[in-house]
Amino acid sequence: MASTEMPRTPEPGQANEADARTLAEIRATIDRLDAEMHGHLIERGRAIGTLIKVKGTSRPGAAFRPGREADMMRRLVARHQGALPLWTVEHIWREIITTFTRMQASFDVAYDAGANGDQMRDTARFLFGFTVALHRQPDALSTINHIRESGTDLGLVALEQPASAGAWWRALGRPAGPRIMALSPFIEIAGRPADHPALVIAPELADPTPPDLELFAVTMLGVDPAPVIGAAGGTVLARVHRELMVAVPRGTQLAALSARAGLDDIARVGALSRGIAVGDVAVNPVLYQRLDEAGALK
Numbered sequence: 540m541a542s543t544e545m546p547r548t549p550e551p552g553q554a555n556e557a558d559a560r561t562l563a564e565i566r567a568t569i570d571r572l573d574a575e576m577h578g579h580l581i582e583r584g585r586a587i588g589t590l591i592k593v594k595g596t597s598r599p600g601a602a603f604r605p606g607r608e609a610d611m612m613r614r615l616v617a618r619h620q621g622a623l624p625l626w627t628v629e630h631i632w633r634e635i636i637t638t639f640t641r642m643q644a645s646f647d648v649a650y651d652a653g654a655n656g657d658q659m660r661d662t663a664r665f666l667f668g669f670t671v672a673l674h675r676q677p678d679a680l681s682t683i684n685h686i687r688e689s690g691t692d693l694g695l696v697a698l699e700q701p702a703s704a705g706a707w708w709r710a711l712g713r714p715a716g717p718r719i720m721a722l723s724p725f726i727e728i729a730g731r732p733a734d735h736p737a738l739v740i741a742p743e744l745a746d747p748t749p750p751d752l753e754l755f756a757v758t759m760l761g762v763d764p765a766p767v768i769g770a771a772g773g774t775v776l777a778r779v780h781r782e783l784m785v786a787v788p789r790g791t792q793l794a795a796l797s798a799r800a801g802l803d804d805i806a807r808v809g810a811l812s813r814g815i816a817v818g819d820v821a822v823n824p825v826l827y828q829r830l831d832e833a834g835a836l837k
């Protein structure tokens with residue numbers, strides 16, 4: 540009886556022998572790369588062990604180096620290429636940095652859930668990963684108070700606030716008080732997740748890196764000071780009636796600016812490294828540097 544067996548053809552989705560060999564090779568490459576990445580992370584952990592001894596860090600305020608983190612992010616953006624989304628790499632590094640900072644000195648994160656609680660929680664998880672405990676707060680002021688009382692925790696406050704929040708930034712600064720340390724998102728790029736504009740608040744830091752921008756609470760005395768602040772390379776971040784929060788380039792002569800712009804009751808509330816805008820996204824040019832075609836920041 541003649542055989543009724545048909546030549547074997549691959550099922551839909553099933554690889555033939557050559558494809559199966561290629562797949563096995565690709566998986567071997569993936570396994571090798573995974574083992575290398577894991578090995579590098581273990582080695583990074585050992586390096587942090589030595590860094591802890593040298594830095595002598597025991598409180599988080601002394602461990603955070605937002606200026607160095609900004610620099611690491613700039614280099615990450617500059618060297619990135621290929622189909623892997625930039626924000627995936629950013630998030631992986633945020634998780635790494637948080638984990639290694641917490642190895643130096645543990646901290647939790649409080650976030651302001653006043654207006655967009657779910658988005659703020661997403662942003663907190665994007666920035667700090669899943670090893671950190673989150674404390675949901677009803678508004679910006681409670682978030683700042685949480686940081687002050689804990690003495691160790693970081694906070695996340697939405698940049699856009701309901702009118703009921705008032706001039707919340709007036710609670711920042713003061714000797715040894717909480718202050719603004721970073722901008723989120725740091726990398727502005729179309730389609731990214733966790734893009735709700737927010738500020739990272741920290742206890743007093745020991746970061747020696749000079750920031751790009753300094754932030755002040757000011758009271759306007761007369762006409763809108765925004766044009767004069769803009770001409771000085773600064774920007775208004777928030778305002779409620781006559782109370783403003785402004786960002787100006789580090790080293791701005793504040794006495795001269797306040798005289799020209801009509802500002803009073805000036806208090807430093809923090810500092811920032813400028814973020815990076817990639818591609819065709821609308822950004823505040825004071826807060827974000829643009830990446831040009833050649834991948835250089837301008």
Ligand SMILES: O=C(O)C(=O)C[C@]1(C(=O)O)C=C[C@@H](O)C=C1
Nearest residue numbers: 602603604605607608636639640
């Ligand atoms: O460079 C440092 O001082 C570190 O503590 C290391 C590290 C990192 O994990 O890369 C962690 C926290 C700082 O904010 C910056 C960088």
